[in-house]
Amino acid sequence: MISAVIDLRTQRLDLGVDEHLVVDAALTCIGxxxxxxxxxxxxxxxxxxSRATVYRRVPGGKAGLVALVGERETARLIEQVxxxxxxxxxxxxAVVGAxxxxxxxxxxxxxxxxxxxxxxxxxxPYLSFDELNPVIGVGRLLGGTHLTRFLSSExxxxxxxxxxxxxxxxxxxxxxxxxxxxxxxxxxxxxFLLPGIDGT
Amino acid sequence: xxxxxxxxxSLTGAMAAELTSLRDRVLDAAVVCxxxxxxxxxxxxxxxAQASVARATIYRHFPGGRDQLIREAVDRExxxxxxxxxxxxxxxxxxxxxxxxxxxxxxxxxxxxALLQRLLRQEPGDIVSVLAESGPAxxxxxxxxxxxxxxxxxxxxxxxxxxAAEYLARLVVSHISVPGGWDLGDEPAVRRLVRxxxxxxxxxxxxxxx
Numbered sequence: 001m002i003s004a005v006i007d008l009r010t011q012r013l014d015l016g017v018d019e020h021l022v023v024d025a026a027l028t029c030i031g032x033x034x035x036x037x038x039x040x041x042x043x044x045x046x047x048x049x050s051r052a053t054v055y056r057r058v059p060g061g062k063a064g065l066v067a068l069v070g071e072r073e074t075a076r077l078i079e080q081v082x083x084x085x086x087x088x089x090x091x092x093x094a095v096v097g098a099x100x101x102x103x104x105x106x107x108x109x110x111x112x113x114x115x116x117x118x119x120x121x122x123x124x125p126y127l128s129f130d131e132l133n134p135v136i137g138v139g140r141l142l143g144g145t146h147l148t149r150f151l152s153s154e155x156x157x158x159x160x161x162x163x164x165x166x167x168x169x170x171x172x173x174x175x176x177x178x179x180x181x182x183x184x185x186x187x188x189x190x191x192f193l194l195p196g197i198d199g200t
Numbered sequence: 201x202x203x204x205x206x207x208x209x210s211l212t213g214a215m216a217a218e219l220t221s222l223r224d225r226v227l228d229a230a231v232v233c234x235x236x237x238x239x240x241x242x243x244x245x246x247x248x249a250q251a252s253v254a255r256a257t258i259y260r261h262f263p264g265g266r267d268q269l270i271r272e273a274v275d276r277e278x279x280x281x282x283x284x285x286x287x288x289x290x291x292x293x294x295x296x297x298x299x300x301x302x303x304x305x306x307x308x309x310x311x312x313x314a315l316l317q318r319l320l321r322q323e324p325g326d327i328v329s330v331l332a333e334s335g336p337a338x339x340x341x342x343x344x345x346x347x348x349x350x351x352x353x354x355x356x357x358x359x360x361x362x363x364a365a366e367y368l369a370r371l372v373v374s375h376i377s378v379p380g381g382w383d384l385g386d387e388p389a390v391r392r393l394v395r396x397x398x399x400x401x402x403x404x405x406x407x408x409x410x
Contacts, residue, residue, distance in 0.1 A: 120332060121325030128328045129320055129377050136380035161381050162397060169370040173335050176366075191359065192367050196400030 015072060018057045021047050026069050031110030034119050035066070069111070077105045078138070082146060091150040092194060095163060096185045098142075102167050103179035116171070127168050139164035155197060162193060219261075223272075226251045226258055230273040235315050239326045242266065270330060278334045281309065282341065295349040295403070299372070299394045300387065306376040307384035343369040354404040364402045371398055 015023070025047035029038040040062055044051045058065045084097030106112055115123045125131055143160015144153050151159065166188070170179045177184040229251035233242045244266060248255040262268045288305050289298040310316065319327040347365035355361060375382065375393070382393050399406045 121329045124328040124332055125320075125324035128331075129324075131324070132378040133380060136378065140381050157381065158397070165371070165374040165378075165380070169374050172332065173339055173370070173373075188367070192364075192401040193397070194401070195356070196396035 015068075016057075018049075018053075019068065020072070021049070022054055022057050022065065023069050023072050026065055027073070027109070027111045030069075031114050034114055035122050036119060038062075040065070073109060073112070077102055078142065080105050081142065085142075085146045091147070091159075091197070092186065092189055094147060094150065095159060095189050095193065096182055098163050099167060099179055099185045099189070100182050102163075103170070103185075106167075106171065107180055124172070127171060132164075132168060135168070136161050136164050151197065159193070159197070222253070222257075223261055226253065226261065226269070227273045227276055230269045231277065231315075234270075234273070234319075239270065239319060239323050239330070242270065244269070271333065274330045275334055275337070278331070278338060281306075282338065285309070286345065295346070295353055296391075296394060296399060296406075298349065299368075299398055300391050303372070303375055303384055303390050303394070304387055306372075307379065310376060338373065339366070339369050342372060346372075350402070353402075355402060356404045359402055368398055368402070 022043065025043045026038070028046050029042045040054055041051055043065065044054045047054070054065070055061070058068055060067065080101045081098045084101040085094045088094035088097050112123070127135075139160040140157040141160070143163065144157040147156035147159055150156070167179060170177070177188060179185055226247060229247045230242065232250050233246045237246070244255055244258055247269065248258050251258075258269070259265065262272070264271070285302055285306050289302045292298050292301055316327070343362070343365045346368045347361055350361050350365055355364065375384065383389050395406055
């Protein structure tokens with residue numbers, strides 16, 4: 001059912017105001033009592049619209065809606081990462097910006113936080129083993145397009161992959177560094193990543 | 201007095217050994233049952249039958265029932281995986297050689313682990329959640345192992361050995377479980393990965409391969 005929650009391949013979504021409204025309502029409900037207990041009725045009530053309208057706006061029932069929620073939140077994260085990377089003056093701050101943007105985006109997402117804590121079986125599979133490959137693919141793609149100001153495209157893709165691996169590792173196994181904290185991330189990037197990169 | 205104590209001690213030792221073998225037998229049976237029917241359908245009756253013990257015996261040794269059985273069986277399998285891996289690279293000198301060989305070996309073992317691969321396909325939520333619970337113990341053991349290896353290497357100025365070991369443990373687990381853009385079957389590629397992203401920041405004098 002959540003097969004598309006973390007389908008990071010979708011980069012841009014063209015959603016209308018109504019779809020955004022429904023997705024926001026779904027996020028609120030999932031953040032409040034989880035995925036299993038959330039019904040389309042709950043979401044309709046939260047959005048202040050009828051169940052029929054939810055069905056019309058978002059095809060595919062609950063599964064379709066969950067997929068849409070995942071896609072929109074992913075698109076948002078990617079957008080925030082791109083902004084952080086594109087305004088960075090050098091490689092170190094670009095990487096630090098990307099890592100902190102994703103980490104902060106995920107931490108402030110109450111639905112994601114709830115699932116991670118109370119329904120891990122619903123999210124962990126998409127962050128582990130082969131299911132993580134598409135996410136890494138997005139990291140490589142984004143790195144390979146947005147970090148080429150600083151690096152060869154191959155090295156840029158490798159750094160994109162490193163960023164995904166680091167962030168996911170800290171989601172699965174937190175601490176002691178806090179990836180929402182720029183100082184912590186800056187330390188990790190300068191200590192462990194930069195020395196292995198050409199031209200730094 | 202001394203004799204009694206010695207006897208008691210050896211008796212206790214024998215009893216403990218028997219207990220261990222019983223626990224192992226039950227855990228072996230649990231793995232067989234999971235192999236046969238998956239994680240979701242495993243029952244204590246099946247495990248008891250497979251291990252040729254009474255259901256009550258299982259409860260006595262695993263008061264947490266099914267959940268405890270699965271938990272301990274997975275912990276034991278995970279422990280074996282890492283122990284066997286450590287043994288397979290024991291003959292190699294230095295952290296670089298062990299990391300390179302270990303990553304290649306571990307990936308091959310994971311891909312060849314029929315039961316794990318089947319569970320990942322059929323019951324991904326269950327198996328990944330159970331494996332995640334072993335996470336903290338795995339990181340602790342792995343980081344300590346790597347810290348030992350780092351203690352005989354010359355580290356770069358300012359690098360904290362424990363912090364470096366924890367960083368390396370994260371990368372090891374990440375790369376073994378998810379290949380991503382790296383082919384862990386290609387040893388030269390793995391060496392390049394290890395030198396660039398694992399060790400360049402940690403060990404003095406590592407020139408990242410271009």
